[in-house]
Amino acid sequence: MEYRFDFGAGEAEAGYTKVPAGTAYDKALGYGFEGGIVNERDRGGPDKLRGSFCIPVNASFLVDLPDGNYTVTVTMGDQIAPTTTTLKAGPNRMILHEAAASAGQFLVRSFTTNVNTGQLKLSFSGIAPRVNAVTIRPAPQATTIFLAGDSTVTDQETFPYAGWGQMLPLYLNAEVAVVNEAKSGRSSKSFLNEGRLQPILDRIKPKDFLFIQFGHNDEKTDEERATDPFTTYKQYLNVYIKEARERGAIPVLITPVQRRKFGADGKIIDTHGDYVTAMKELAAEENVPLIDLTASSTALYESMGDEPSKALFMWAYPGEFAAFPEGAKDDTHFQELGGIRIAGLVKDGIKELGLMPLCVYLRD
Missing domain, CATH: 3.40.50.1110 (SGNH hydrolase)
Incomplete structure (x- = not known):
């Protein structure tokens, strides 16, 4: 099963679950933010994924998943402002360190991580963090x-x-x-x-x-x-x-x-x-x-x-x-x-x- 999340205000991209900034983690929901401060913007633009985003400052996005390896793809960027995002997975494992994008540039980064606690944790920080979208798919072959x-x-x-x-x-x-x-x-x-x-x-x-x-x-x-x-x-x-x-x-x-x-x-x-x-x-x-x-x-x-x-x-x-x-x-x-x-x-x-x-x- 593949999980697709579209962050920020506005309508969700087709096939994605919309995650507004105020979505706190809830066990019944199975996903949401924890800690830090999360804001959002919707700039409009060429598509819904890149037009809207959340700004997670020292906040984590949690997703309940069966244990195993998963390939995660994260889209990060802002049409009008430069961004700098650090991303850690699980217990503080560094995935991206101060990944910078110019205004109008969108970084798409994939990595594979292991889940052994029934939950994936993605922690965002940085000078100007952004998260537009996250997709998660099982990677048993990794x-x-x-x-x-x-x-x-x-x-x-x-x-x-x-x-x-x-x-x-x-x-x-x-x-x-x-x-x-x-x-x-x-x-x-x-x-x-x-x-x-x-x-x-x-x-x-x-x-x-x-x-x-x-x-x-x-x-x-x-x-x-x-x-x-x-x-x-x-x-x-x-x-x-x-x-x-x-x-x-x-x-x-x-x-x-x-x-x-x-x-x-x-x-x-x-x-x-x-x-x-x-x-x-x-x-x-x-x-x-x-x-x-x-x-x-x-x-x-x-x-x-x-x-x-x-x-x-x-x-x-x-x-x-x-x-x-x-x-x-x-x-x-x-x-x-x-x-x-x-x-x-x-x-x-x-x-x-x-x-x-x-x-x-x-x-x-």
Whole structure:
């Protein structure tokens, strides 16, 4: 079944459901806006879809759907004013970042996203956001990338915190969906022991991908998380590899993203040590594709320098962000810019490996 929504004032385009600005989400209705401020305009014009629109400022449009992959096409624009729209899907997964259109220009963007809570959530923000129309259709054939990892990967909920996994959709076209099951504080051991791999295995299908990044918390000393690089760390990672392969999926190992720790010589001081070496050994032993995110993130930080690289991380002055009134000094976790840049390094790794078909599904 295909869902078609026409936003704003006036009559609906044929075959579309009209969604005025005042349409609050209602379970009986099965769709509507939540949060923020939503206004509308009707400019008339060549057709009803482009003539009218809603202006959703930090508002989300919710649609109740059965779980699965869906291809969503969004039309955004205004006949007389330039627009800038940021769009996130689900739990803060970045789809469009400050997508700009000139007056009279209409952007039509398609992407595929996964629904596993019975509801699709599209969140709009930006300097001058617009939404003219949204169509949604099932995409069971889409390739899915499942992510297993820690807080540097996960879908962070508190702005501007961001894991690279929630920014990865920016670099993928509508042939690919991302399911981010990464969880803060987990190691390769605790993620398994808590049963967090099983929901991935229940849904993964042949030719899907399982991206695996652990290391930050394997380095901790508590019994729940600690692993030894060349024994238990490799053993736990091998479980992910074998379970994915048993289901016809493709495992990809990703070395842990580097922390921001500069030495006096302006070079990054490595904090992951033998865990990176051990993962590379395992990749060679099991013939698993590997993206060396430790190396590429180190090169990124060093190219920027000590002070400028803080812009990638959760460094903030008091009062700079509402959620952090006293400021923050965090050299491990990213804000949105950092998540976007690190996801870009993962995209580069996919391209360098020639991972088919992912490497032909990449956006620049």
